[in-house]
Amino acid sequence: MHIEAIKLKNFKSFRDAKMLNIPKFCVIVGANGSGKSTLFSVFEFLREALANNVRVALAKVGGSKGFQEVKSRESSGDIEIEIKFREKETSPLITYYVSIGAKDNRPVVVREILKYRRGSGGQPWHFLDFAYGEGEAVTNEIDQVSDVKELKREKQKLKSPEILAVKGLAQFERFPAVVALGRLIEDWHISDFHINRARPEQDAGYAEHLSREGENLSLVTEFLHKHHPKIFADILEKLEVRVPGISSVDAKTTEEGRVLLRFQDGAFEDPFLARYVSDGTIKMFAYLLLLYDPNPHPLLCVEEPENQLYHSLLWELAEEFRSYANRGGQVFVSTHSPDFLNSVNIDEVYWLIKEQGYTEIKRARDDEQISAFIKEGDQMGYLWKEGFFQGVNP
Numbered sequence: 585m586h587i588e589a590i591k592l593k594n595f596k597s598f599r600d601a602k603m604l605n606i607p608k609f610c611v612i613v614g615a616n617g618s619g620k621s622t623l624f625s626v627f628e629f630l631r632e633a634l635a636n637n638v639r640v641a642l643a644k645v646g647g648s649k650g651f652q653e654v655k656s657r658e659s660s661g662d663i664e665i666e667i668k669f670r671e672k673e674t675s676p677l678i679t680y681y682v683s684i685g686a687k688d689n690r691p692v693v694v695r696e697i698l699k700y701r702r703g704s705g706g707q708p709w710h711f712l713d714f715a716y717g718e719g720e721a722v723t724n725e726i727d728q729v730s731d732v733k734e735l736k737r738e739k740q741k742l743k744s745p746e747i748l749a750v751k752g753l754a755q756f757e758r759f760p761a762v763v764a765l766g767r768l769i770e771d772w773h774i775s776d777f778h779i780n781r782a783r784p785e786q787d788a789g790y791a792e793h794l795s796r797e798g799e800n801l802s803l804v805t806e807f808l809h810k811h812h813p814k815i816f817a818d819i820l821e822k823l824e825v826r827v828p829g830i831s832s833v834d835a836k837t838t839e840e841g842r843v844l845l846r847f848q849d850g851a852f853e854d855p856f857l858a859r860y861v862s863d864g865t866i867k868m869f870a871y872l873l874l875l876y877d878p879n880p881h882p883l884l885c886v887e888e889p890e891n892q893l894y895h896s897l898l899w900e901l902a903e904e905f906r907s908y909a910n911r912g913g914q915v916f917v918s919t920h921s922p923d924f925l926n927s928v929n930i931d932e933v934y935w936l937i938k939e940q941g942y943t944e945i946k947r948a949r950d951d952e953q954i955s956a957f958i959k960e961g962d963q964m965g966y967l968w969k970e971g972f973f974q975g976v977n978p
Contacts, residue, residue: 585768585882585914586670588677593664594656595629596622596646597943603934605947608909611928612918613968614936615976619943620918623936624885626665627772629654630682634754634769637746638684638691651684651691657941662694671764677701679708680765682748692716692745698765709735711761712753717745721753721762773881777870779863779892785842793881794874801866802845804873806835812878819872822904826897827865863892871901875908883914890921902927922965930958937975946975 588606592598597619614620625645633641639650646653655663662685669678678700685694696719698712711722720737742752754766774796782798791803808816820833832848847861847869871889886905890898902924905915919925925933933948948954948964951974957967967973 585912586673587667587883587914588670589666589668590623590626591664591666592626594659594661595626595663595665596654596656597938597941598622599656599659599942601943601945603945603947605949607932608914609906609928609932610914610916611925611933612916612936613920613925613933613973613976614918615938618936618938618976620936621887622943624774624887624916624918627883627885628774630665630667630769631772633748634751634766637744637751638693638748639746642684642691651686669768671768677708678765680750687716687745690746693748696749698750698761700761711735712749714740714742714749717742717747717749719749721749768882771881772883772885774885774887775874776887777867777889779866782845782866782870785838785844788837788841788843792879793877794870798870801870801873802835802843805833805845806837806843808873808878809834815876815878819869819876822872823865823869826868826900833869864894864897867892868897868901871904875904880908880911880913882912883916884908885916885918887918888920889917890919890924895921895923898924899927922969924965925968926963926965928964930955930964933964935973935976939975944975946973948973 586608588604590603590606592601594600612620612623629641629645632644642650642654651663662683664681664683666679666681669680670676671678678698681695681697683694683696684691686692694715696712696714697710699708699710701708709722713719713721718739718741720739722735723738740749740753742749750762750766750769753762757763773793775794775798776796777798782801784799786800786802789800789803790807791800792807794801794804808819823833834846834848836844836846838844847865867889871886874884889901893901898921905917909915917924930948935946935948937944937946953974954967954972957972958964
């Protein structure tokens with residue numbers, strides 16, 4: 585999956601913002617409160633709305649006030665989200681648009697559109713067009729249609745205008761375009777790893793994917809060790825290079841039904857429990873589990889990965905993120921670290937500016953001064969630290 589553009593209106597601090605020419609590996613910087621986490625919450629909102637409905641999703645990202653808190657303050661109009669993406673590099677450009685408003689003091693989906701652009705010219709084909717819970721969707725497979733006249737449309741009515749049409753129609757195989765979009769959104773993942781959540785022993789259970797905060801780290805370790813030993817061996821090999829001395833990692837279930845994460849240092853006979861291992865070791869191990877997942881996420885958002893990691897490891901971590909993106913996923917990373925920025929390219933960096941309460945998104949490549957400095961051999965992290973990102977005071 586490759587998201588190429590995002591346009592937001594009236595979503596929290598993004599009153600009218602757009603992010604264009606997005607690369608597969610995208611790094612976002614900005615001062616505290618500029619909107620980095622808010623940008624990630626757009627993905628969280630769509631995933632939650634797909635799993636439940638827009639009312640639940642608004643409460644998830646906006647708290648008890650829901651719609652009133654998510655909608656930009658002192659703004660008129662509805663909340664609007666538009667995402668342009670491709671399933672594969674050779675796939676048609678897909679545009680998904682949704683606007684959320686209020687009716688009878690309840691949030692509703694005012695408009696929802698899914699359209700494909702085949703080739704570089706001509707009008708895009710609408711595969712889904714709904715308003716207030718009613719509309720129509722195309723039932724053809726996109727690869728089997730060569731002319732817009734061949735599209736077969738079916739009218740549908742949802743049981744509630746709070747439900748995304750993508751959610752309702754993705755349950756039926758006769759709407760293949762919608763099914764594909766629903767599958768992509770369901771698999772998006774946001775990582776905000778917390779060491780204190782990953783250290784404690786876990787009740788015995790089952791987990792294939794690392795959770796948002798990493799509390800199931802030992803369960804995922806156990807799963808990979810048992811079911812994907814080759815991948816797990818590769819992860820350990822990479823960990824040994826990055827953290828000298830660590831020779832093995834495993835998860836052991838106690839008689840009481842607790843799962844212990846254990847690290848083996850080659851210099852000692854007995855392994856260390858996770859609570860005695862350094863923060864950096866656990867975090868690097870967790871990121872390797874995330875990045876070498878046997879069923880990788882099409883979109884991975886990672887918040888401030890530099891925390892608890894030694895600065896020299898950030899270069900290698902950036903390369904791991906880039907490698908993940910090259911294998912087919914897409915990675916968004918938010919950071920404050922000059923060392924991490926020194927490891928990325930100018931085309932991979934965007935920064936956020938908050939002025940008069942609203943956030944604007946800028947692309948490093950589009951800034952003439954930054955581009956000139958990079959061309960002369962300066963590093964991105966140095967320019968960030970010295971204040972050359974206009975409008976930001978890191």
